[in-house]
Amino acid sequence: MRHVKPWALGQSYGYLKKSGRTEKRVKRSAIWNVLFVLAFAVFIVGGILRYSPWPAGETLRHFGSFANCASARMMGLAPARRGQPGYWPWNDRDNDGIACEPYHGFPEALLGGKPQPPNFSCSLGCSQ
Template sequence: MPWKPKYPDPPSGLWFRIRKSRLAQAVTQNARIAILSALVGAALCWALLSFFTWHPLLILKHIAAFPNCSAARAVGVAPSYRGRPGYWSKLDADNDGISCEVWPRR
């Protein structure tokens, strides 16, 4: 009885070459998508980190101060001036640039 290899040779022919080329196309397409998503993610992270100059804790306090002045006082950002964390235009009753004033100006 002649020796028989444990694993047969891979099939050859047109069908196998077509299947192999489709696999190669799928791999390159997935690689392109992965590279593109990595570049977009890096650009997004860079943009967000350069755009926000406030400390992350201040950003959370700013968001927590949105509902009303009681919430702004509870997180410690009231009264707040325009352009600073905790300032929301809806909380500035007299539109003087200071939100959640204790004694409104007359």
């Protein structure tokens, strides 16, 4: 016969048994931990909203567009210029100061439209 450990059967040794008072203490500690985390989060968010250059709604949308351009578009903040809500440097691939600008290139040809040749305008007075 194989030896089965008592805790595998849902039993416990007498000296390992938890009392009702211990369980209440653990629950109380968990509640206080959750309250502390919530208070800390409210403190941080309140500080961010207070010192933000934008209104509270714009600031929350700005942080909602943190991840990528898809989230910035979903928040209605794309394309965003540097200094505006929704602008994050990693969303500005070409570093021109506009994040999440639309790309009008190769994917348009896949949707049935004719591909357009690039428009190289000569602003320095070069001859063609």
